[in-house]
Amino acid sequence: MGLVHAEIELIRSADIILHQEGYIQKEQIKKMTVTALVDTGAYMLAINENVKAQLALKVIDNQIATLADGSKVSLDIVGPIDIRFENRSTTCRAMVLPGDAEILLGAIPMEDLDVVINPRDQKMTVNPNSPNFAQKSLK
Numbered sequence: 001m002g003l004v005h006a007e008i009e010l011i012r013s014a015d016i017i018l019h020q021e022g023y024i025q026k027e028q029i030k031k032m033t034v035t036a037l038v039d040t041g042a043y044m045l046a047i048n049e050n051v052k053a054q055l056a057l058k059v060i061d062n063q064i065a066t067l068a069d070g071s072k073v074s075l076d077i078v079g080p081i082d083i084r085f086e087n088r089s090t091t092c093r094a095m096v097l098p099g100d101a102e103i104l105l106g107a108i109p110m111e112d113l114d115v116v117i118n119p120r121d122q123k124m125t126v127n128p129n130s131p132n133f134a135q136k137s138l139k
Contacts, residue, residue, distance in 0.1 A: 002122050003037060003122070004038040004117055004122050004123060004124055005035050005037055006036055006085060006123070006124040007034070007036075007085075008034060008036050008083055008084065008085050008105060009031055009032070009034075009083070009084040010031065010033075010034060010051065010055060010082070010083060011029060011030070011031040011081065011082040012029065012031065012056060012057060012081065013079065013080035013081055013082050014058075014080070015028065015029040016029060030056055031055070032051065032054055034051065036104060036105040037102050037103065037104050037105065038105050038124045039104040039105060039107075040106075040107050040117070042104045042105075042106035042107065043106045043108050044094060044095050044106045044108055045081065045083065045093075045094040045095070045104070045105060045106055045109050046094060046095045046097050046101075046103065046104040046106065047078070047095075047097070048097050048098070048100050048101045048102075049096060049097075049099060050100050052076075052096050055081065057079060057081060057094070058079075059078055059096075060078060060079060061076075061077035062075065062076055063077055063095070075095045075096055076095070077094070077095060077096075078093065078096055079091075079092065080092065080093060081093070081094050083109055085113055085115065085124070085126075086125075086126050087126065087132070087133070088113040088115065088126060088134050089113070090112040092108065092109050110124075112134070112136075113126075113134060114126065114130055114134035115127060116128070
């Protein structure tokens with residue numbers, strides 16, 4: 001299976017709340033569309049410093065992460081951030097990779113979005129067993 005990328009929208013969750021409470025206009029909500037590497041080996045959403053700055057995301061934690069080469073680095077955790085893909089959405093935190101590193105969509109947000117990877121087409125799609133809305137398992 002080759003690399004799978006997906007176009008996702010990232011939205012500053014705090015701006016959604018500010019809009020709902022009447023403090024900012026809908027046009028002021030910070031959001032951007034990005035192409036992310038769909039990475040089932042990663043747990044979380046990983047963004048880069050450029051995305052963090054453009055969405056004005058605040059640091060809420062710092063954690064040690066193990067990179068693909070086995071090295072360990074301390075990374076900022078930012079959020080919350082909304083992810084939208086087709087007719088799905090979820091809210092999560094994101095690890096911030098240095099510079100303009102590739103954005104990674106990890107297993108936890110993928111699970112919450114209820115998406116699947118189609119290896120033949122090398123695409124991420126909504127779960128065909130629940131095409132109209134995401135389903136969750138509580139067991």
